[in-house]
Amino acid sequence: MRGALARKLGRDLRRGWRQFFAVFLMALLSALCYIGLEGAWHGLEASLSRFADANALADGWVQARVIGPAQLQEFESLPGVERVEGVKQAWASDLAQDGAYVRLEAAQDTALSRPQVVEGEPIRVGGEGVWLEEKYARAHGVGVGATVNLAIGDRSTELEVLGLVISPDEVYFTGTAALGAPEPDRYGYGYANTGLLDEAPVNLARFTGDAEAVAVAAPEILGGDYLTVQTRATRASVATAFDRVAQIKNLSYLFSGLFILLALLAMFTAIRRLVAMQRQEIAILQALGFARRQIRIHYLAFGLASGGAGTLVGAAAAPGISLFVLETQKAMFSLPAWTIAYTPLSAAVAAGIVAACAVSALFAVARPLRLTPAEGLRQAVGSSRHVAAERVAPVWSRLRVGARWALREAMLHGVRFVMGVTAAVGSMMLLFAGFGVSDSMYDQVEQVFAVERTHEQRLTLNPGADLGALPDGAQLLQETSARVGADVEDVTLTVIGDGDSLHLRSKGRAAPADDGVYATEALAERLGIAPGDTLTLTVPPAEASLSVELAGLIGSSAPQGLFATDAYWERHGLDFTPTAALTPTGQRVGADAETGITQTLDRTAQIANGDWLVKGLESIFWLIRAFAIVLAVVVLYSLGSLAFTERARDYATLSVLGFSKTDIRRLVGTENATMTALGLAIGVPAGYWFLTAYVTMFDTRDTAYYAHINWPSVVAAIFITALAALSTTVLLRRRVRTINPAEALKGTE
């Protein structure tokens, strides 16, 4: 008997292969989506942690103009601080590459943040030579044994490349806060034995232990030389990597969550339909003496077979997605090894998908099992009732009977109708995310580098730079760290001089004005401050503490920070000492040690860098779009198909009554069209809401993303969802062709 049921199961699945395939596909994609993304983020997290642990990544970094041996000792004696190491760092120009810079660090035996040699000889102290960052070296075609010509100020030297390295301090090395993504063509780093660094002071202290203790004490210990304290959470070259882990993690939770919810909807309807086709067979099994438990187990196997097979295949294919996503990150991050890794949650999600299929099957079989065999074999007369719309009698009475039928069905089978609308809305939300995140990120680049900034070049200035050497109209900037109130985390404060290269706005007017300090919106939210608040700012040198009013918020996405005008700054008795300048459109200068212009960076390069960052994620966005499209088609088809199956006999009756195939197609299409139209109408605002929530997943400490979706993307999302619904209608219309009027004369089948 058991063998016969197993054979029945196999044949039933073959007969209902469309439903089986729908469940299989949804289970597969659900598992693939979650497990695939988890493998990527957890793999990246594991790879980062392994690198950090193996190379003793520091817990924090103190930057200063000069750090003396006594001050290093003071840091080391702070409670909770374990180890402190001072190092010399200085920027050098690569004389062989125009506009390329290498941040050199004196080679030394170090216990903290040990660089990893990926090619060449181990780092040693003594002799002349340099260990260059791997990505920079490869970008410039420089290998081990080659020479590079580096200059600091007016001194230059040729150094042999002794090895290629990556540093745990610089997993995501951009070289400058003015760039959002690594630019190995322009910025690199290296460890060198060279006289160039002889005169450089120790200006960086790495430490392990209590970062807060160091952050609190550093301004006092270092006095006027203090610049900033960074932790793993605030140092962009480290934090961005962990932020990316969080981004993909959040993305996997939110996207997979919505995807799996909609997939469950599709799976439930497909299984329900698979079982609905067997109502009479369930009654026959009961009549043959099968216990309800046995029948339940038999139909449970429907869910387990289709859902289990899909989940297994999805889980087996998930490493492919994990590797694919990781591959897209390799250009951004520098790690010695990339691995994929999974948490027990992957297994739990897989088990959950299979369980959901099993529960769906049990739920679907529950109703027919409540009937006696006789009731099951007899044709059921579905119950019905009048609906609210009928109260609008003048309208209702004018409707054709077919329209009344469709309306009453839609209102009475609310769950099915709501599921259909939900499917369309869900598809729109996923598609908005798929298209909109990319649009939002490109828009962020556009806003920051085309709308808010119109400079030709950004110049980095040495203290005491010759401002007379700058082009006319150059807008001066002083970028410094600052602390707000009792918060020990440094934020960037930019004091802005006169000029027409920066166009920040607050509530529709130019900002900052001379009436106070302005904060970017995301920073204000993080710090819990609002316009009108009086802030106590502590800016280096440490004793310079001032009380300022937060005059307004700036809706800029990057960089996050505080802004003030030079006039407001000087009114508080502080010196305006520019550290950077923006040249007006068309005005260009070169870096020059004599004038104190240490680095130049074109705005076009900043735009290209920003676009490249988004392009690096584009393949993930396409993955999301592909998932959303498949989901839209399968969910809408499953629901449409279920509705069709439930009414197959009615359609056959209509055919007997003289309804043509076209009339029936119109009826079938009416409900689908209604559900889709409503889904699209709700889907646009819901999609935008989802996008708004979704883009914040990509926020970092320095960049806040605002939802933006281009009209072509909105049209594409609507078009794809409508197309999925239309294809469903077309497929169902084809099934209308198969309606056999003679079926209406049969008993209950």
Add this chain to the structure above:
Amino acid sequence: MGSIEIKAVSRVFEAGGGREVRAVDGVSFTVDDGRFTVVLGPSGSGKTTILNLLGGMDSPTSGRISVDGADLASASDGQLTAYRRDQVGFVFQFYNLISSLTAAENVALGSQFATDPTPPTEALGRVGLEARAGSFPYQLSGGEMQRVAIARAVAKRPRLLLCDEPTGALDSDTGMAVFSLLRSLAGEAGRAVVVVTHNEALAQAADRVVRLRDGRVVSLEDNPAPAPVAELAR
């Protein structure tokens, strides 16, 4: 008097494995307008197949079904739909009412495409259910549902009313009431009524009785003096 002529009609179905089932084999008879015909036979004798062929829901493998000189056997799908729509009314064993339409709406649905249909309330009144016009099928008894189905079938004033075991799902009293109603509909505006049944007792009330066995006509009897339905043995 007009008629529908079935001449040497056979219907062969593929039964898989290259086997053939001859559901109807060389059947010939006529359905005259205004007359009440009962097709009798045991299960598997081909009754429902004959009904399908007469109603334009299936086409014969061979033979001819002539309606006003046109052959249904060679009609297109569209022509068959038009034939069902304009000339045929159906009454099913299990009623086949649309569960989410009221009795009146079910009737209206059936005559939606007719040129001069009987208004739904009038059609329901004809079967004694005017008061149940606003009821949904699940609120009606089996006999009431079948009467709604009959009202639906006749509201479009069909020339031919085909009934497949119309009393098969009903108790004997209700069945007789329904049969009586069907009997009374024959002859209205020249309407022919064909009832397929295995109930021998009903034959006495028919104008013509076609007996089938194994897909063949075994006897064809005209009854010059049909018995009143009330006198039929139950």
